Amino acid sequence: MFQLLLDVGPYCVCFYAVLVLAALVFLASQLWKMLQQLNQECRADIPPGCLGLPFIGETIQFMAAINSGKGFYDFVRVRSLRYGNCFKTNIFGQTQVFLSSTESAKIILNNDLGRFTKRYIKSIAELVGNQSLLCASQQHHKLLRGRLVNLFSTNSISLLVKQFDELIVHTLNGWGDGGTVIVLDEALQITFKAMCKMLLSLERGLELELLQEDVGHVCKAMLAFPLRLPWTRFYKGLQARKRIMSTLEKIISRRRRGLDAATDDFLQRLLVEEDNYCSDGLHRLTDAEIQDNILTMIIAGQDTTASAITWMVKYLGENEDVLDAIKAEQLHLLEKTSKKLFLTLDDLNEMPYASKVVKESLRMASVVPWFPRLVLQDCEIEGYKMKKGWTVNIDVRSIHLDPMVYSEPNNFNPSRFDDESKPYSFLAFGMGARTCLGMNMAKAMMLVFLHRLLTTYKWKVLDSDSSIDKWALFSRLSSGCPVHVTRL
Numbered sequence: 399m400f401q402l403l404l405d406v407g408p409y410c411v412c413f414y415a416v417l418v419l420a421a422l423v424f425l426a427s428q429l430w431k432m433l434q435q436l437n438q439e440c441r442a443d444i445p446p447g448c449l450g451l452p453f454i455g456e457t458i459q460f461m462a463a464i465n466s467g468k469g470f471y472d473f474v475r476v477r478s479l480r481y482g483n484c485f486k487t488n489i490f491g492q493t494q495v496f497l498s499s500t501e502s503a504k505i506i507l508n509n510d511l512g513r514f515t516k517r518y519i520k521s522i523a524e525l526v527g528n529q530s531l532l533c534a535s536q537q538h539h540k541l542l543r544g545r546l547v548n549l550f551s552t553n554s555i556s557l558l559v560k561q562f563d564e565l566i567v568h569t570l571n572g573w574g575d576g577g578t579v580i581v582l583d584e585a586l587q588i589t590f591k592a593m594c595k596m597l598l599s600l601e602r603g604l605e606l607e608l609l610q611e612d613v614g615h616v617c618k619a620m621l622a623f624p625l626r627l628p629w630t631r632f633y634k635g636l637q638a639r640k641r642i643m644s645t646l647e648k649i650i651s652r653r654r655r656g657l658d659a660a661t662d663d664f665l666q667r668l669l670v671e672e673d674n675y676c677s678d679g680l681h682r683l684t685d686a687e688i689q690d691n692i693l694t695m696i697i698a699g700q701d702t703t704a705s706a707i708t709w710m711v712k713y714l715g716e717n718e719d720v721l722d723a724i725k726a727e728q729l730h731l732l733e734k735t736s737k738k739l740f741l742t743l744d745d746l747n748e749m750p751y752a753s754k755v756v757k758e759s760l761r762m763a764s765v766v767p768w769f770p771r772l773v774l775q776d777c778e779i780e781g782y783k784m785k786k787g788w789t790v791n792i793d794v795r796s797i798h799l800d801p802m803v804y805s806e807p808n809n810f811n812p813s814r815f816d817d818e819s820k821p822y823s824f825l826a827f828g829m830g831a832r833t834c835l836g837m838n839m840a841k842a843m844m845l846v847f848l849h850r851l852l853t854t855y856k857w858k859v860l861d862s863d864s865s866i867d868k869w870a871l872f873s874r875l876s877s878g879c880p881v882h883v884t885r886l
């Protein structure tokens with residue numbers, strides 16, 4: 399070899415030497431890169447936290463937190479304090495990671511690389527149905543959402559504003575003067591009626607009453623231990639779901655046979671739309687998909703909005719300065735609208751301060767306190783390894799109450815929204831592909847409620863306890879917020 403190199407002369411030797419050197423440098427740089435990558439991987443730790451006992455994990459502690467009266471969020475709060483912004487646990491045999499920074503919320507909710515999909519605990523999926531938008535796989539969700547999103551048009555919101563206003567005016571008339579009212583009970587009634595009218599044109603009667611009772615059972619079973627014994631909350635929820643499905647089947651059948659009076663509600667639009675899709679040869683929503691999603695929309699729209707309204711009444715009752723400011727705005731608006739029978743969507747656009755009150759109430763209440771997502775591929779968030787099959791939960795409540803994100807986060811201060819919020823800091827309705835479909839409807843309902851309440855009554859909150867309802871999936875005040883009302 400040496401002889402061969404000598405034979406080809408000194409220039410060639412130089413050439414080969416440079417070539418070998420370049421190869422060595424290249425190899426060394428590749429090795430360096432690999433070592434760095436390896437080093438980084440080693441640094442990416444498993445999140446801190448305790449996985450509890452084999453199989454059951456920390457399920458008992460989770461259930462105990464729900465049962466303690468402090469609410470299920472207490473389970474998360476205690477661990478956030480112990481472990482920081484990211485911790486792991488195990489509930490119902492599933493590894494769960496909780497994350498509470500805007501950066502992790504951005505990564506998970508943006509989901510640019512398709513590494514996460516929405517995932518609720520099994521019991522919830524069984525109760526709302528596996529064809530529900532809340533539980534569908536990514537592909538299925540795209541299809542369902544694509545169909546359902548058309549229902550949430552500006553026209554639908556305008557109609558809802560009128561119908562909701564009508565309901566509130568009627569309800570407030572019944573409160574009388576000088577009595578006590580449990581705001582949550584009233585709000586649940588109104589929002590349930592509003593949802594059933596919008597979705598199914600059900601306004602009164604036995605069918606509506608039974609449906610309301612059964613939806614209540616389903617909601618109460620959402621966080622129950624999934625035991626199918628006749629006296630358990632979970633079993634009662636499943637039975638209630640069966641009855642709801644059977645009622646919806648009957649209503650669909652009546653519609654198909656033309657037995658119901660002409661209606662323009664969400665169900666009717668889905669049925670007509672699906673017939674059109676079918677004639678176009680495209681995939682049509684099955685009856686099971688329609689039924690699961692009607693139930694989903696009742697639950698998603700009723701309990702959340704009623705809880706938000708209740709917190710808002712409490713916060714306003716406890717913050718006189720804010721109450722005075724919003725009252726001035728609403729009484730001024732009343733001068734313009736008093737000749738009209740009902741409010742319109744345009745009227746709601748003239749409530750800038752009330753809109754901030756709504757936003758601040760939603761921030762402080764965090765009605766949906768965490769968002770669960772299933773990890774589809776191993777990945778890393780904030781320096782921690784997340785493994786395929788784990789569930790990562792965005793701890794929205796901690797973000798909403800983080801002093802690094804909102805100054806004096808426990809003060810009810812609607813004017814904080816005069817300035818633009820930091821990205822991914824306001825997550826009351828989620829963000830990204832799974833953003834709340836009813837967001838604008840919910841805000842509209844809260845504004846209509848505020849306007850009518852503020853221009854009809856004065857109120858005093860009778861119970862300042864902020865405990866959260868034991869068995870509710872959403873953050874609901876356990877006192878229900880009793881208030882003493884006096885007509886203006």
Ligand code: HEM
Binds near residue numbers: 531769836840841
């Ligand atoms: C104040 C009231 C409400 C709050 C706080 C709220 C909050 C939320 C949140 C946070 C999500 C997303 C959760 C996640 O990303 O995991 C969501 C989803 C959803 N909400 Fe709402 N919501 C409210 C009212 C409504 C109303 C009135 C409706 C309409 C019927 C509705 C229908 C839905 C639906 C269908 C989804 C599922 C969207 C999807 O997965 O694509 N919500 N809601």
